[in-house]
Amino acid sequence: MAKRSGSSQVTIRDVAGLADVGVATVSRLPNGDPAVAAATREWVHAVMAELGDEPLRAARALLRRRTDALLVVLPLWTRCFSVQILCGIEEALLETNDAFILRTLERPADGSRTIASVRRDLVDGVLLASLVVRPLRLARLERERWSAVVADGDPAVPLSLIVVDHVEGARLAVTHVARSGHRRMAAIDRPGDPFADKQRSRRLLGDRQALQELGPERRAEYERVTPFRVEGGITGLHSLMQLPVPPTAIVVGRETHAGSVLRAVRQLGLDVPRDLAGVGYHESEIAELLGLTTVHCPRRAIGRQAAQLLLDSFSGRLAPNEVAVGWVTPNLMVRRSCGAQGTEPGAGSVGE
Amino acid sequence: MAKRSGSSQVTIRDVAGLADVGVATVSRLPNGDPAVAAATREWVHAVMAELGDEPLRAARALLRRRTDALLVVLPLWTRCFSVQILCGIEEALLETNDAFILRTLERPADGSRTIASVRRDLVDGVLLASLVVRPLRLARLERERWSAVVADGDPAVPLSLIVVDHVEGARLAVTHVARSGHRRMAAIDRPGDPFADKQRSRRLLGDRQALQELGPERRAEYERVTPFRVEGGITGLHSLMQLPVPPTAIVVGRETHAGSVLRAVRQLGLDVPRDLAGVGYHESEIAELLGLTTVHCPRRAIGRQAAQLLLDSFSGRLAPNEVAVGWVTPNLMVRRSCGAQGTEPGAGSVGE
DNA sequence: GGAAACTTCCGAAACGTTTTACTTGACGAA
DNA sequence: TTCGTCAAGTAAAACGTTTCGGAAGTTTCC
Numbered sequence: 130m131a132k133r134s135g136s137s138q139v140t141i142r143d144v145a146g147l148a149d150v151g152v153a154t155v156s157r158l159p160n161g162d163p164a165v166a167a168a169t170r171e172w173v174h175a176v177m178a179e180l181g182d183e184p185l186r187a188a189r190a191l192l193r194r195r196t197d198a199l200l201v202v203l204p205l206w207t208r209c210f211s212v213q214i215l216c217g218i219e220e221a222l223l224e225t226n227d228a229f230i231l232r233t234l235e236r237p238a239d240g241s242r243t244i245a246s247v248r249r250d251l252v253d254g255v256l257l258a259s260l261v262v263r264p265l266r267l268a269r270l271e272r273e274r275w276s277a278v279v280a281d282g283d284p285a286v287p288l289s290l291i292v293v294d295h296v297e298g299a300r301l302a303v304t305h306v307a308r309s310g311h312r313r314m315a316a317i318d319r320p321g322d323p324f325a326d327k328q329r330s331r332r333l334l335g336d337r338q339a340l341q342e343l344g345p346e347r348r349a350e351y352e353r354v355t356p357f358r359v360e361g362g363i364t365g366l367h368s369l370m371q372l373p374v375p376p377t378a379i380v381v382g383r384e385t386h387a388g389s390v391l392r393a394v395r396q397l398g399l400d401v402p403r404d405l406a407g408v409g410y411h412e413s414e415i416a417e418l419l420g421l422t423t424v425h426c427p428r429r430a431i432g433r434q435a436a437q438l439l440l441d442s443f444s445g446r447l448a449p450n451e452v453a454v455g456w457v458t459p460n461l462m463v464r465r466s467c468g469a470q471g472t473e474p475g476a477g478s479v480g481e
Numbered sequence: 482m483a484k485r486s487g488s489s490q491v492t493i494r495d496v497a498g499l500a501d502v503g504v505a506t507v508s509r510l511p512n513g514d515p516a517v518a519a520a521t522r523e524w525v526h527a528v529m530a531e532l533g534d535e536p537l538r539a540a541r542a543l544l545r546r547r548t549d550a551l552l553v554v555l556p557l558w559t560r561c562f563s564v565q566i567l568c569g570i571e572e573a574l575l576e577t578n579d580a581f582i583l584r585t586l587e588r589p590a591d592g593s594r595t596i597a598s599v600r601r602d603l604v605d606g607v608l609l610a611s612l613v614v615r616p617l618r619l620a621r622l623e624r625e626r627w628s629a630v631v632a633d634g635d636p637a638v639p640l641s642l643i644v645v646d647h648v649e650g651a652r653l654a655v656t657h658v659a660r661s662g663h664r665r666m667a668a669i670d671r672p673g674d675p676f677a678d679k680q681r682s683r684r685l686l687g688d689r690q691a692l693q694e695l696g697p698e699r700r701a702e703y704e705r706v707t708p709f710r711v712e713g714g715i716t717g718l719h720s721l722m723q724l725p726v727p728p729t730a731i732v733v734g735r736e737t738h739a740g741s742v743l744r745a746v747r748q749l750g751l752d753v754p755r756d757l758a759g760v761g762y763h764e765s766e767i768a769e770l771l772g773l774t775t776v777h778c779p780r781r782a783i784g785r786q787a788a789q790l791l792l793d794s795f796s797g798r799l800a801p802n803e804v805a806v807g808w809v810t811p812n813l814m815v816r817r818s819c820g821a822q823g824t825e826p827g828a829g830s831v832g833e
Numbered sequence: 834g835g836a837a838a839c840t841t842c843c844g845a846a847a848c849g850t851t852t853t854a855c856t857t858g859a860c861g862a863a
Numbered sequence: 864t865t866c867g868t869c870a871a872g873t874a875a876a877a878c879g880t881t882t883c884g885g886a887a888g889t890t891t892c893c
Contacts, residue, residue, distance in 0.1 A: 140849055151873040156851055166871060186602050187542035188849035191878050196539065198582070205568065209561055216557065219585055228603060230550070230580045233571055250538050251580060388770045415767055418740045492879055503843040508881055518841060540879035543848050 139182040148176040159184060198228040199439055200247050200255040202240070205233045206322070209413060210428060214258050214280055217432025225440060234260075237322035241266050249273055254439050258432070261324045262286050276442045276449075280435030281428075283327055289442065289453045291435045295328055298424045298459035299335030302380050302408040305422070307343045309467045311378035311406055314340065315351040317365045317390060318382030329354075329382060332410070336380065351376055362389025363396070370397060378406040378467070384416045384423055391419055391466075406467040420465040431457055491534040500528040511536055550580040551791055552599055552607040554592070557585045558674070561765060562780060566610050566632055569784025577792060586612075589674035593618050601625055606791050610784070613676045614638050628794045628801075632787030633780075635679055641794065641805045643787045647680055650776045650811035651687030654732050654760040657774070659695045661819045663730035663758055666692065667703040669717045669742060670734030681706075681734060684762070688732065703728055714741025715748070722749060730758035730819070736768045736775055743771055743818075758819045772817040783809055 145152040155173055157165050177183075190196050201218060203211045215231075222229055230252055232243045240260060247255075254276030262270075262279060267286070270277050278289040306314055316336055318329045333352070350372060355365035362381075369376055381387035387409030391401060399405055409416060412425040434455050441447040497504040507525055509517050529535075542548050553570060555563045567583075574581055582604055584595045592612060599607075606628030614622075614631060619638070622629050630641040658666055668688055670681045685704070702724060707717035714733075721728055733739035739761030743753060751757055761768060764777040786807050793799040 138849085141851095142849085152850085153852075153874080154872060156849095157872095160851080164871065169871080183600065184851095185543070185849055186600065187539050187548065188878090189851080190539035191537070191543055191849085191880085192851045194878090205564065209564075212557065212561075212564055215583075216585060216587070219583070223598070228582045228599075231567075231571070231583050233568060235568070246575065247580075248535065248538065385766050385770065388766075392770070414737050414740075415770065418737065418744070418767065490879085493881095494879080504880085505844080505882075506842060508879095509842095512881080516841065521841080536881095537879055540848090541881080543850085543879085544881045546848090 138185070139180045141182075141184065144173070144177055144180055144182055147180065148173045156184075195443075196250070196252055197226070198230055198252045199436075200244075200252040201229050201231050201258065202243055202255060202260065203231060203233050203258045204237070204260060204324075205235050206237070210411060210426075211258060213428035214432035214435075217429035217434070218256065218280075218436040219432075220429070221433045221436035221440065227440065229256075237261075237324065241269075244269070249275070253443055254278075256280060256435055256439055257282070258435070259324060261322075261327065262288065276439060278435050278438045278442070280431050281426075283324075284454065287452060289438045289447070289451075291431050291438065291455045291457060293426055293431065294456055294458045295331040296335035296338065298410070298426070299332040299380070300339040301459065301461045302410075302424050303336055303339035303343065305461055305463070306378045306380065306406055306408060306467060307339075309378070309402075309406055313351070313374065313376040314378045314380060315353065315369050315376035316380045316382075317353045317355060317362070317369075317386065319356065319361065319386050320354055332382065360389075362386055362391075363393040366390050366393040366397070370399075376405075379408075381407060381409045384409040384411045384413050384421060387421055387423075388415050388419055391421070401466050402468045408467060412462055416462070416464070422464045422466045423462050424459050425462045426459045427457055490537070491532045493534075493536065496525070496529055496532055496534055499532065500525045508536075547795075548602070548604055549578070550582055550604045551788075552596075552604040553581050553583050553610065554595055554607060554612065555583065555585050555610045556589070556612060556676075557587050558589070562763060562778075563610060565780035566784035566787075569781035569786070570608065570632075570788040571784075572781070573785045573788035573792065579792065581608075589613075589676065593621075596621070601627070605795055606630075608632060608787055608791055609634070610787070611676060613674075613679065614640065628791060630787050630790045630794070632783050633778075635676075636806065639804060641790045641799070641803075643783050643790065643807045643809060645778055645783065646808055646810045647683040648687035648690065650762070650778070651684040651732070652691040653811065653813045654762075654776050655688055655691035655695065657813055657815070658730045658732065658758055658760060658819060659691075661730075661754075661758055665703070665726065665728040666730045666732060667705065667721050667728035668732045668734075669705045669707060669714070669721075669738065671713065671738050672706055672708065684734065712741075714738055714743075715745040718742050718745040718749070722751075728757075731760075733759060733761045736761040736763045736765050736773060739773055739775075740767050740771055743773070753818050754820045760819060764814055768814070768816070774816045774818045775814050776811050777814045778811045779809055 141152050141155050145155045148155065150169065150173060154165055154169065155177070158170060158173055158177070186197070201215065203215060205211060218229065230247065232247065234240055234243055244255065244266065255270070256278055258280040260279070261283065279286060280291045281293050282290045284290060284292045303314065316333065318332065320326065321329070351369070353365040353369060355361040369379070379390065381390050387407060391407065394401055394405055401407055407421065409421050409423045412423050416423045434457070438447070438453055438455065447453060493504050493507050497507045500507065502521065502525060506517055506521065510522060510525055510529070538549070553567065555567060557563060570581065582599065584599065586592055586595055596607065596618065608630055610632040612631065613635065631638060632643045633645055634642045636642060636644045655666065668685065670684065672678065673681070703721070705717045705721060707713035721731070731742065733742050739759060743759065746753055746757055753759055759773065761773050761775045764775050768775045786809070790799070790805055790807065799805060
């Protein structure tokens with residue numbers, strides 16, 4: 130059969146020899162070059178399959194100046210949120226046989242250090258997730274000719290983006306609470322890194338817009354920004370309930386934060402949803418466990434679409450300096466925390 | 482200064498020319514070849530720094546048959562657990578400038594398909610995390626000459642391993658509960674994929690061993706294996722509390738499962754820790770939120786040590802067919818769910 | 834003093850692919 | 864026939880590195 134040498138590596142020359150064609154003809158195959166007759170193409174394909182040969186990636190990369198890999202920079206302080214984005218990215222890449230190198234960030238400040246640590250020739254481009262891209266970093270990307278896209282990003286950044294419509298998300302939450310019969314809605318959100326702050330302000334924007342449209346005007350004193358840990362939820366709630374006219378519903382900026390608020394509610398001897406209704410952001414095991422109605426981001430879609438955008442820019446479907454923006458809309462996962470219309474806990478799955 | 486050509490790529494020949502040495506001498510530098518005088522080394526290094534040159538990875542890989550990257554296969558149904566392992570891996574790799582390609586698994590059955598989808602020449606080896614390595618897969622790894630290590634694995638597998646001492650973990654939990662004055666301890670665990678089942682049986686083993694040593698003999702009817710969702714916790718607890726002599730403490734197989742059990746406890750009008758003490762496994766936001774005492778796995782250390790093992794086998798510090806096994810011991814995060822000695826909720830951070 | 838051994842470096846030949854420039858043969862049009 | 868055009872395929876030159884076989888120069892040992 131094959132007259133391969135002692136090495137286990139089958140080369141393009143072996144294939145060419147066996148198929149009785151030139152090496153160039155073989156090489157043209159995986160690159161989809163049209164200058165090869167259909168019959169020849171098929172014949173050579175068969176020989177390649179027989180020999181179990183696929184072009185060696187390193188040799189290919191050397192000549193094409195392409196690695197078929199991309200860099201993913203992913204924050205971890207958002208925990209499971211990012212992981213779902215990652216899954217989406219992987220999904221998109223699996224279809225095209227590309228790979229990705231991952232760099233996770235544990236603190237917001239790690240961002241620039243991280244990108245700098247990756248050699249430009251290791252990957253074809255970079256996908257930044259849930260990050261603020263500072264002008265300095267942007268300049269660096271520009272200078273070193275990176276192809277870059279941002280997943281779950283700020284629409285003001287001049288890069289290709291997948292944007293989550295947080296304004297609409299907040300609107301969903303408020304509308305839902307209003308439909309459940311509430312008029313006095315408070316908002317508790319959390320301070321955070323610059324990125325989280327951007328998200329928060331967009332949520333608050335949607336929140337206010339929706340309230341205005343619906344009629345029940347929120348008073349300024351119904352808004353709270355309290356730290357993220359358990360005690361933050363407690364102090365936030367206490368200060369709200371001590372108002373002369375306390376709210377009857379609360380929208381909270383994250384599901385774990387909502388968890389701490391619920392805890393505080395119980396401490397006050399109140400019942401959810403009888404005395405107080407609530408909606409949180411983001412979907413998690415906690416939300417399911419607590420029966421909390423939440424606004425859910427399609428994180429997987431974010432990842433998949435962002436990766437697709439980057440692949441498009443590699444393949445030339447996107448001009449080098451063209452930026453594309455895709456929008457993704459959250460949806461509402463209704464549970465018990467706003468009243469009877471929700472499902473019983475445990476009836477639904479966390480899902481994606 | 483440099484007389485580089487139009488291309489932006491600085492080659493080894495540019496460096497050699499400018500430094501007035503042969504290309505071989507330059508090439509020896511990053512490979513740590515000792516056959517180059519200290520003075521020369523320094524001088525050439527300076528020139529390389531000046532030109533901003535580093536060897537092109539693809540060209541290097543072509544000749545060395547090394548990619549300086551490894552594959553990480555990581556299950557996602559364990560959610561945040563895996564992510565922490567990933568952080569550890571990244572940490573170890575960052576020091577040596579290696580990269581990794583990630584493949585996540587969403588269902589246990591995806592395992593073999595996933596490894597098969599990665600070309601052998603893309604990476605130098607594979608790190609399998611929290612997985613059962615079936616004989617068939619093992620044979621494949623052997624046949625294709627993969628270097629492989631398993632993080633958080635089953636000690637029976639004939640590969641290099643980092644093993645978590647779950648027996649000791651269970652012992653910690655039981656000992657803690659016993660010290661809090663309890664004698665009648667129940668165990669609720671969950672069924673799962675083959676891997677989780679292995680973990681569970683090791684936990685139960687440690688559990689029984691510790692009980693035997695401590696004196697209070699568990700009766701068989703105190704052990705329950707119930708499904709993972711909310712209703713699983715409820716039925717498990719109910720059937721335990723309806724026993725003629727109900728237990729006074731429960732050890733639960735995972736923190737989210739413990740969450741659903743706690744929920745059931747409240748439904749029965751009981752108080753934790755007054756009427757019933759509890760310990761869960763694994764550390765998470767849920768555990769902190771609920772004030773649940775848990776057994777904590779040092780997941781980061783698992784990842785870091787496993788990566789280190791793989792790097793060792795690349796560098797020859799580990800003989801090709803030598804297997805190394807490292808043990809990692811869990812520790813106890815004491816909170817309120819076993820009595821007064823725990824800290825108040827919110828006082829501690831999730832840590833790790 | 835000369836051979837042997839060691840140190841330090843050099844030039845050139847790989848590595849397996851892509852790509853460029855060129856050949857060949859077939860087919861019409863002039 | 865002669866030329867140009869086109870399709871299909873070929874041979875050879877890259878790509879940037881590592882490494883092999885030497886070759887100087889220096890030291891060591893009889």
